[in-house]
Amino acid sequence: MRAIWKGAVTFGLVNVPVKVYSATEDHDVPLHQVHDADGGRIRYQRVCELDGAVVPYEHIDRAYDDGEHTVVLSKDDLAGLPAERDREIDVVEFVPSSQIDPILLDRTYYLEPDSASTKAYVLLRRTLEETDRTALVKFALRQRTRLAALRVRGDVLVLQTLLWSDEVRQAAFPSLAEDVAVTDKELAMSRQLVASFEGDFAPQEFEDEYQAQLRRLIEAKIERGESVSSAETFGTAAEGGGAEVIDLMEALRRSVEEARSRRSG
Numbered sequence: 001m002r003a004i005w006k007g008a009v010t011f012g013l014v015n016v017p018v019k020v021y022s023a024t025e026d027h028d029v030p031l032h033q034v035h036d037a038d039g040g041r042i043r044y045q046r047v048c049e050l051d052g053a054v055v056p057y058e059h060i061d062r063a064y065d066d067g068e069h070t071v072v073l074s075k076d077d078l079a080g081l082p083a084e085r086d087r088e089i090d091v092v093e094f095v096p097s098s099q100i101d102p103i104l105l106d107r108t109y110y111l112e113p114d115s116a117s118t119k120a121y122v123l124l125r126r127t128l129e130e131t132d133r134t135a136l137v138k139f140a141l142r143q144r145t146r147l148a149a150l151r152v153r154g155d156v157l158v159l160q161t162l163l164w165s166d167e168v169r170q171a172a173f174p175s176l177a178e179d180v181a182v183t184d185k186e187l188a189m190s191r192q193l194v195a196s197f198e199g200d201f202a203p204q205e206f207e208d209e210y211q212a213q214l215r216r217l218i219e220a221k222i223e224r225g226e227s228v229s230s231a232e233t234f235g236t237a238a239e240g241g242g243a244e245v246i247d248l249m250e251a252l253r254r255s256v257e258e259a260r261s262r263r264s265g
Contacts, residue, residue, distance in 0.1 A: 005141060006114060009124065009150065009157075011091035016124055017115040018089070020141075023108040023158065029214050078143055089159070091150070094133040100149050104162040111150075111157040121157065128152050 003019040010016070033042040046055045062073045113121040128135065128151060135150035137159070148161045221227060 001110075003112070004109075007087040007089055007139065008114075009089045009091065009111070009135075009137070011124075011135070014120060014124070016120045017113070018111040018121070018157070019114045020159065021110045021112065023110045027208070027211065029211055029218070081143075089137045089139040089148075089150070092136045092138055094128075094131070094135050097132055097134045097151065100134055100162075103168055104165075105149070106161040106163055109159040109161075111159055125152050125155070125157055128157075 001021045003021055005020040006018070007020070008015050008017045034040060035042060046057070046060060047053070048055050061075065062078065064071045064073065111121075115121070124135075127133075137148050137150050139146055139148065141161075146161045147164060148159050151158055151160070
């Protein structure tokens with residue numbers, strides 16, 4: 001794994017240097033868009049509306065438009081914000097773990113000690129374990145201020161970013177406002193049904209059935225000779241225009257790698 005961020009967990013005068021790693025990864029089968037008539041690859045370009053030129057990713061800035069004014073924000077502008085420069089994961093408070101509503105959980109990251117001495121890291125981990133508390137923390141990552149839950153998983157500290165409260169929609173369904181009567185017999189039968197499905201959760205026993213079926217479909221088509229030459233149909237440049245066609249996903253991948261390299265350097 002490659003660290004995507006370096007910083008330190010701070011609470012009081014205690015400082016715990018850490019490296020941050022993505023704890024999850026995507027295993028979906030990568031699919032491209034193609035022309036149904038001839039199988040030719042469909043590609044996207046970033047085209048400037050003023051001069052019609054294809055713009056490389058490194059020359060693209062961000063902008064805010066309120067309907068009357070457009071404010072252009074350069075990469076230096078965004079990198080210069082105080083919150084983005086801050087490399088601290090600040091503990092706001094320690095709360096009972098049961099108070100973290102799972103609906104708020106977003107992305108998960110592993111924290112590795114980034115110091116010759118791991119004593120502060122182990123001390124924080126042990127404290128969270130023995131008090132059954134979760135640390136609410138704030139930090140800046142990828143141009144956003146994040147609220148996160150810092151907890152223990154095995155021997156590792158885990159950081160789980162949280163949605164802000166206004167990002168969770170309220171489920172106010174009129175149909176649930178009605179007073180519905182449930183009989184004791186119905187409830188007892190429902191409990192029996194639950195009991196028949198009881199078990200211990202073993203995530204390794206489950207798989208993404210759609211992705212598994214998709215892979216089998218692709219393999220079957222290859223075996224039946226229903227495949228075409230990637231070199232012939234997935235060309236890397238547009239004909240006639242002379243301008244390089246930029247693969248959006250490839251450009252994003254390279255940009256993410258460069259950003260990670262800068263952060264871990």
